Amino acid sequence: MALLDRFPGHIFSSRGWGLLAAGVASLLAAQLLGRRDLLALALLLLILPLLSLAGTRVLKPRFRVYREFDPSPVVTSATTTVRLAVARTGPGSGQALMEEQLPARFGHSPVFRFPARSAAGGTSRYEYQLRSAKRGQFLIGPVTAEFSDPFGLSVHRHAIDGGDVLTVTPAAVDLPVTGLAGARGHDGVTATRIRANPSDDDAMTREYRHGDPMRRVHWAATARHGSLMVRQEESVTTPEATIILDQRFHAYAQGAGYVSGGSRADGHDLVSSDTFEWAVTAAMSISAHLAERNYALRCLDAAGGPAFLHSPSAPEPAADEYSGAGGLLSIAESLAAIELSGSRHAAPDAESGAFDDRLMDKLAAHRLRGPILAVLGRLTTAEARALAPAAGFGANAFALLATDRPAEAAAVLEILRRGGWRAVAVSPATPLPAAWSTFDEAGSPSPGVRPEQVRR
Numbered sequence: 001m002a003l004l005d006r007f008p009g010h011i012f013s014s015r016g017w018g019l020l021a022a023g024v025a026s027l028l029a030a031q032l033l034g035r036r037d038l039l040a041l042a043l044l045l046l047i048l049p050l051l052s053l054a055g056t057r058v059l060k061p062r063f064r065v066y067r068e069f070d071p072s073p074v075v076t077s078a079t080t081t082v083r084l085a086v087a088r089t090g091p092g093s094g095q096a097l098m099e100e101q102l103p104a105r106f107g108h109s110p111v112f113r114f115p116a117r118s119a120a121g122g123t124s125r126y127e128y129q130l131r132s133a134k135r136g137q138f139l140i141g142p143v144t145a146e147f148s149d150p151f152g153l154s155v156h157r158h159a160i161d162g163g164d165v166l167t168v169t170p171a172a173v174d175l176p177v178t179g180l181a182g183a184r185g186h187d188g189v190t191a192t193r194i195r196a197n198p199s200d201d202d203a204m205t206r207e208y209r210h211g212d213p214m215r216r217v218h219w220a221a222t223a224r225h226g227s228l229m230v231r232q233e234e235s236v237t238t239p240e241a242t243i244i245l246d247q248r249f250h251a252y253a254q255g256a257g258y259v260s261g262g263s264r265a266d267g268h269d270l271v272s273s274d275t276f277e278w279a280v281t282a283a284m285s286i287s288a289h290l291a292e293r294n295y296a297l298r299c300l301d302a303a304g305g306p307a308f309l310h311s312p313s314a315p316e317p318a319a320d321e322y323s324g325a326g327g328l329l330s331i332a333e334s335l336a337a338i339e340l341s342g343s344r345h346a347a348p349d350a351e352s353g354a355f356d357d358r359l360m361d362k363l364a365a366h367r368l369r370g371p372i373l374a375v376l377g378r379l380t381t382a383e384a385r386a387l388a389p390a391a392g393f394g395a396n397a398f399a400l401l402a403t404d405r406p407a408e409a410a411a412v413l414e415i416l417r418r419g420g421w422r423a424v425a426v427s428p429a430t431p432l433p434a435a436w437s438t439f440d441e442a443g444s445p446s447p448g449v450r451p452e453q454v455r456r
Helices: 013-033 037-056 219-225 273-290 324-338 357-364 379-395 406-418 430-442
Strands: 063-070 080-088 096-100 109-114 123-131 138-140 142-148 156-157 164-169 190-193 205-207 227-230 234-239 240-245 256-262 269-272 296-300 371-378 397-402 424-425
Touching: 013 037, 037 156, 063 142, 063 164, 080 096, 142 324, 156 430, 164 324, 219 227, 240 273, 256 357, 269 273, 273 296, 273 324, 273 371, 273 397, 273 430, 296 324, 296 357, 371 379, 379 397, 379 406, 406 424, 424 430
Parallel strands: 138 256, 240 296, 240 371, 371 397, 397 424
Antiparallel strands: 063 080, 080 123, 096 109, 096 142, 138 164, 142 156, 190 234, 205 227, 256 269
């Protein structure tokens, strides 16, 4: 039996290999002794396992698999529960040993028997949990099942479904409240005054209604009409913010760059680096911070295109405007598998299109409607000069430069600040809330944040 265990177990069982060995021995004995009865026995012993093998390959049992993730998508380092429902859809009976195939980062693959003891209505249900410390998209499954023939001679394992993709989004970091938004109402919106004529006497008015604030009372109209009149020329608008996410390979990678450990749905690692992972977390955190304050968000890349055009996890790759809880969820999913773009071998100055007229035109189309926030990698002085005028298109302009050597970014920061940006350079070790709080000052660390916290 120990010798038979050395033979491949995915083709024949130990019993099947034993019959084949007995058949070969009988065949040799028939040749040596000239016995036809031994020859017939040898043929029987050889043919029976081969027929069993053909039966398990051709007559495959059919199953239906339903897989659900709760929650889906899930943020990094959080736990999601995977629920499996497996039901037989074709003829057949008996038990099968099944295994859920998982990427190596999730550890051992769960193994279970079908049917389950608590199977109801012919459907067996199973449950297990997963957690990933890295963002990305991961193929969970397929479920593979090991089947045997009625005589237990051959064994065959095959996939009974195609698997499903689990999306792991970057977790947002809570950011401190700053003066970024300027004056806004208590409900998170801004009041925009629209007037047809410059004179207050010509303002549109209506009768006072219970609950109208007294600050909107138009006293001149009140005197003319003899009853309280209020202005109605003020309209409430949703504040807007533009987020520029730099994704260029040479802006983040030193030398040839390296892979940080995330994954695409096809199993390949994301092209990333520690500095880009910091930038992705910053983009997610800033988006969540602003969305909670009712901002409509516009996400662009360094060339002015949709920020998530090349992200395999983006629900709407060509979209660049997002609002509400649904918009924030779409941004989170888009950031799940975003990676560095551009050639790894081309020189940094060979990448054209960054911070050119296309980006300026996009910003000019929404001029002064809200802040501009740029999450950038390493910039050259020429790129900083090209980006500097963009600050004039926003009510405020903020730039976070993620680089391995923040101390070397002094010249770039100075160019951006002269152009009107509040800019700070950070390393992957910099706490994001500390970097964010510096925007309360004109580009220098606030009193509560030491310079070494931002530039270490």
